[in-house]
Each structure stands twice: as C-alpha cells, then as structure tokens.
Amino acid sequence: MFRSRSSFSVLIILLCMFGGQARAELRLPSILGDHMVLQQQAEVAIWGWANPGEDVTVLVSSKSYTATADPDGAWRVVFEPMAATFEPLQIVVQSSSGERLTIKDVLVGEVWLCAGQSNMDFKVAYSENREDAVANADLPGLRVFSVNQERSAEPRVDVEGQWKQSDSKSVLMFTAVGYYFGRELHRELNVPVGLIHDAWGGTRIEAWTPLQAFENNPVLHEDLDVIHADNQRYELAKKEAVNQIESWLKVAREAIENEAAIPAPPDWPTSALTEKNKPTSVYNAMVHPITPYAIRGVAWYQGESNNGDGPIYRDRMQSLIQSWRAMWQNPDMPFYYVQIAPYKYGGSLHPAYALPWMWEAQRQILDIHNTGMVVTTDVVEVDNLHPPRKLEVGRRLSLWALSHTYGRKDIVCCGPIYSGYRIDGDSIRVTFKHAAGLTSSDGKPLSWFTIAGEDMRFVDADARVDGDSVIVRNSEVEHPVAVRFAWDQIAQPNLVNAAGLPAICFRTDTLPYSQHE
Numbered sequence: 001m002f003r004s005r006s007s008f009s010v011l012i013i014l015l016c017m018f019g020g021q022a023r024a025e026l027r028l029p030s031i032l033g034d035h036m037v038l039q040q041q042a043e044v045a046i047w048g049w050a051n052p053g054e055d056v057t058v059l060v061s062s063k064s065y066t067a068t069a070d071p072d073g074a075w076r077v078v079f080e081p082m083a084a085t086f087e088p089l090q091i092v093v094q095s096s097s098g099e100r101l102t103i104k105d106v107l108v109g110e111v112w113l114c115a116g117q118s119n120m121d122f123k124v125a126y127s128e129n130r131e132d133a134v135a136n137a138d139l140p141g142l143r144v145f146s147v148n149q150e151r152s153a154e155p156r157v158d159v160e161g162q163w164k165q166s167d168s169k170s171v172l173m174f175t176a177v178g179y180y181f182g183r184e185l186h187r188e189l190n191v192p193v194g195l196i197h198d199a200w201g202g203t204r205i206e207a208w209t210p211l212q213a214f215e216n217n218p219v220l221h222e223d224l225d226v227i228h229a230d231n232q233r234y235e236l237a238k239k240e241a242v243n244q245i246e247s248w249l250k251v252a253r254e255a256i257e258n259e260a261a262i263p264a265p266p267d268w269p270t271s272a273l274t275e276k277n278k279p280t281s282v283y284n285a286m287v288h289p290i291t292p293y294a295i296r297g298v299a300w301y302q303g304e305s306n307n308g309d310g311p312i313y314r315d316r317m318q319s320l321i322q323s324w325r326a327m328w329q330n331p332d333m334p335f336y337y338v339q340i341a342p343y344k345y346g347g348s349l350h351p352a353y354a355l356p357w358m359w360e361a362q363r364q365i366l367d368i369h370n371t372g373m374v375v376t377t378d379v380v381e382v383d384n385l386h387p388p389r390k391l392e393v394g395r396r397l398s399l400w401a402l403s404h405t406y407g408r409k410d411i412v413c414c415g416p417i418y419s420g421y422r423i424d425g426d427s428i429r430v431t432f433k434h435a436a437g438l439t440s441s442d443g444k445p446l447s448w449f450t451i452a453g454e455d456m457r458f459v460d461a462d463a464r465v466d467g468d469s470v471i472v473r474n475s476e477v478e479h480p481v482a483v484r485f486a487w488d489q490i491a492q493p494n495l496v497n498a499a500g501l502p503a504i505c506f507r508t509d510t511l512p513y514s515q516h517e
Contacts, residue, residue, distance in 0.1 A: 026050045026099035031290050034104045035163040037143045037194025039111045039294035040084040047076035047292055048093065055096040060089060060106075076292070084109045084191040086141055107141065109192030110185060111295045112401075114178030115208065115287070116302035118201030119338070119386055127176035128388040134168045142166035142186045144174050146197040150285035151207070153234070153273035159289045163194070175199060177338070180394025181299055181401075188402055196295070198286055200276070204305045205316050207282040213323035214279060219315045223279045230272040237269035277305070291327040297334030297370075297405060298324065299397050303362060304340050304385065308354045310513045314361040321368060336372040336400040337365070339504070341380040341387055342490050355489035357513055359505045366417070372400030375415055378441065378502045382490045396501070412436075415501035421483060421508045427473040428483050430508070435468040437498020446470065448486045448493035453477045456511065458484055463495075470495070482509035 028048040038044045046058050050069040058065045058077045065077035091103040114120060124133050148160035164170040171179055175197045182195040206223050214224040244266040255262045273281055306313050317337075325333045339362045345355060365371055374396040379389040396413075403413040416432035423429075428451065432438070440446055451461035451474050461474045461483070472483050486493045486505035495503040 026095045029158045030161050031293050033163050035143050037192050038108045040108050041081045042294045044079040044294045045292040049073045050095045059092040082108045107192035111194040113196045113295050114175050114299045115198040116300050117203045120301035121199035121201050122176050123173050124176045124179050125172040127390040129391040137168045137171045139166040141192040143194045147286050149200045151281040152285035153271035155284045155288040176390035177394045180391045181397045184398035204277045206279040207277050209320045210283050210323050211280050213319040217319045227279050234271040241269050300337040307350050307358050310357045314364045317365050332370050334370045334405045336397050338374045341376045342382050343385050344382050352489050356487045375502045375504050377492050412499035416497050416503040418506035427471050428480050430470045438465045441494045441496045446495050448491045450484045451477050451480050452482045453479050
C-alpha cells in the first residue's frame with residue numbers, strides 16, 4: 001500500500017510531468033472582490049482568467065468593457081477614470097460560455113499600499129490607541145485588505161486575502177500605522193479609502209525587490225549573483241530529481257507487479273529563493289500579483305533588518321522605489337516612508353555605530369521626487385524595537401500625503417531638515433529647511449549636538465536657536481570644523497519646528513562610511 005505522503009508526492013510528480021491543462025473557469029484574483037475600493041481618477045484594471053479564446057465582458061455603471069482570453073486564459077480590461085463615490089457599485093463579469101461573477105459593494109476613492117516589515121505589520125490590537133481605534137472603527141467608507149504572508153522563487157499571479165469593511169473586528173489585526181494613516185486621509189479628504197496591508201516582520205528590503213531592479217543597478221549585482229547562483233543550483237537539483245523519479249518509477253512498477261509495498265518517492269527540490277529573505281522572494285509572492293491593481297501610492301516602514309548596510313541601503317531603497325513605480329507604470333507614484341526608530345542594537349550584526357549611517361541612507365532618499373520621510377525619534381522606547389505609538393506615525397505619514405499628493409499647502413509635513421552650515425569663529429551656525437518656529441520641545445537646552453575640531457573627535461556641544469538657525473559650540477573646541485546631530489542609535493533629540501515635528505539627524509562632515517567607529 002501507498003503511504004499517504006508517498007501517494008500525495010506521486011500525484012504531484014505525475015501531474016507535473018504528464019498532466020494536461022485542466023479546463024479553466026471564469027476566475028478573478030483575490031484582490032478583486034466584494035467591498036473593494038477602486039482608485040479614483042485613474043485607469044483601473046479588472047483582470048482574471050477564463051478558457052483560452054473566450055470573450056469576457058465586464059459591466060459597471062452602464063458601461064461595458066470586453067476582452068478575449070489569451071492562450072494562457074488571461075484577460076484584462078481597463079476602466080475609464082471614475083470619480084470618487086460612496087454610492088456602492090456592482091461589477092458584473094461574464095464569459096461568452098455563460099459563466100457569470102458579481103462583485104458587490106464597490107466604492108471609488110483613494111487606495112494606498114502599506115508595506116514593510118514588523119513595524120508596519122504591527123497590529124492595531126497592540127497599539128497604544130487600540131481602545132479608541134476599536135471603539136470608533138465602524139467606518140463604512142474605509143476598507144482594508146491583508147495580503148497573506150508568502151514567498152516564492154517565481155512571480156505569482158494571485159495572493160490570499162479579502163476586502164473587509166472597517167469595523168471593530170476587521171481592524172484589530174490590521175497594520176496600525178497603515179490604519180491610522182488611512183483613517184486620517186478618510187477624515188480629511190471625505191472620500192472612500194482602501195488600504196492594502198502587505199507586510200512581514202524580519203524581512204530585508206532585498207526580498208521585496210523584483211529581479212529587474214537588481215539587473216538594472218550595478219551596485220546591487222552581488223544580490224544578483226545570489227539569485228543566479230541559487231537558480232543554477234536549483235536547475236541542477238531538478239535534473240537530479242527527475243533521474244531519481246525515473247529510477248523510482250521503475251521500482252514502483254515492479255513493486256505493483258509483485259504486489260509488494262511501494263517505497264516512498266523522492267522529494268522534489270525546493271529553490272533557495274523561496275527563503276524569506278532571499279532577493280525577490282517576498283516581492284514575487286506578495287507584491288507582483290497585485291501590481292495590476294491601481295493605487296495612489298505607497299506607505300513604507302522597513303529597514304530594521306537592513307541596519308548595518310550603511311550607504312548601500314540608499315541604493316537598495318532607490319531601486320525598490322523605481323522598480324515598484326515601473327511595475328505600476330507610474331513613474332511619479334508617491335512613496336512615503338518611516339525612518340526606523342532609535343533602539344539599543346547590539347551584537348556583530350547591528351553594532352552601535354550602524355544606525356546613524358542607516359538614518360543617513362534613508363534621509364538621502366528624500367532627493368528622489370515624490371518621496372517623504374517620517375521621523376520617529378520622539379515617539380519611541382529605545383528598549384523596544386516595536387514602539388506602540390503608531391497613531392502618531394500614521395498621522396505623520398498622512399501629513400506628507402495631504403500636503404504633497406492632495407495639495408494641502410497649509411499643512412507642515414515634516415520637521416527641520418539640515419540645509420547648510422557656516423563657521424563663525426569658535427561656533428558653527430547650522431541652517432535648516434522647514435525651520436519656522438525652531439524650538440526645544442521640552443523647554444530644555446537643545447540636545448544631541450556634537451562638534452569637532454580638525455582632529456575630527458566629536459564631543460558634546462551647547463546649541464541654541466537663533467531664528468531659523470542653530471548655533472553650536474564647545475568652549476574647548478577653539479577651531480570647529482564639523483557638527484553632528486542625533487548621531488547615536490539611542491538619540492532622542494528635542495529640536496522641533498512650530499508644528500512640533502522633530503528634526504532629522506545629520507552631519508556636516510563628509511567622512512566616508514566607517515565600520516569601526
């Protein structure tokens with residue numbers, strides 16, 4: 001007799017080797033379902049699968065769109081741009097063979113992808129404001145979709161998940177940062193908002209990046225070498241597995257003829273690129289399948305697992321942004337992100353000096369158009385990698401979106417950003433952008449400024465606000481040459497602007513990245 005595992009393995013092997021294509025049926029991806037929100041004022045794709053050659057017609061708001069399924073059964077139509085509406089729509093999809101699907105309670109508004117690792121995956125249920133969030137969660141115009149955590153060596157065509165209306169049950173296990181971000185947009189814009197929760201704790205940025213990004217950036221060719229090496233090993237393993245299966249089939253046939261027990265079949269190999277943090281693995285399974293779905297932009301919170309990368313994280317993040325914009329065919333797609341929080345890292349993988357260099361790499365992404373960064377140095381606990389104050393983080397992300405994406409020029413979206421310096425005798429005057437109302441958040445002297453002379457030994461410095469500048473000095477440094485601010489992994493400085501938003505860490509020196517500070 002077959003053992004159950006053996007029987008299942010044989011079935012899979014035989015289907016892979018000899019199975020023909022089963023008859024397709026009219027089918028939609030999971031992201032297209034009841035309660036979804038479609039992006040307003042955008043060309044919206046509706047897609048799915050049917051029998052090859054079948055015509056598929058999609059009906060919405062008295063308009064009709066038709067496509068023909070290709071040889072693989074895939075089809076797609078594109079809606080004309082629609083205005084935002086709280087009035088529920090119904091979408092009917094029908095094939096020329098008579099099959100029919102209906103998507104109910106569809107709204108049109110703003111759609112955002114909320115992606116990253118554990119601090120984006122951090123749920124409303126564990127956030128500091130969970131009681132208020134749950135008590136006020138019944139928002140019919142706010143919809144949420146959580147992508148099931150998967151990884152794959154090859155791009156997939158579908159994800160697991162379903163759209164839900166915002167209520168006390170659905171939001172509990174939804175991303176807290178994403179939910180508070182979307183709730184602010186819903187309130188301020190007065191349009192439906194759809195949020196896609198696409199996050200996984202402990203994931204590196206390489207796992208979220210498509211293959212093309214590694215191919216297009218020479219700086220990332222070491223990651224590309226990993227992909228090629230794993231693919232080569234997998235191809236060799238598959239060839240060996242086929243030989244083993246052929247040998248096993250011979251033995252299995254003889255066992256059947258002799259009415260003997262059939263030995264367990266050989267296992268089919270698994271690509272190393274299915275591992276959680278291998279390049280492309282998470283993108284292939286969790287992002288690629290939803291790239292046809294029209295979105296306004298991305299809210300991103302990731303980087304803790306890449307702390308220690310130094311300047312190369314800038315290249316990795318830039319490549320991710322450019323590649324996602326290319327996949328969504330939107331070169332101007334907004335990308336707003338959270339700078340990772342101060343934390344007492346330790347050990348060889350995350351030495352104490354690494355975090356400021358990571359912060360600098362993240363800050364440099366602001367040079368890319370349509371990006372914005374949230375600073376979290378004032379809403380954290382340095383002993384907690386997952387600080388629970390997610391409401392403020394989500395609110396600050398919404399400030400970037402409201403100001404830059406939705407044209408609310410009255411909104412201050414970020415804290416002071418270093419713009420230059422001038423040496424004035426024994427002091428250094430540092431200037432900032434977004435500096436209106438520079439002050440100390442707690443009424444105490446400005447903190448976490450250091451200054452260095454020609455020996456480049458940085459020591460604590462006194463700092464005071466002077467208009468839109470900060471004057472930094474140390475009486476023992478007679479000829480200062482450089483200033484650093486919040487250049488420490490546990491820095492929680494108190495320099496803010498009139499909006500109460502914290503300043504971004506910076507340095508005026510140009511010393512190269514060091515792994516031995």
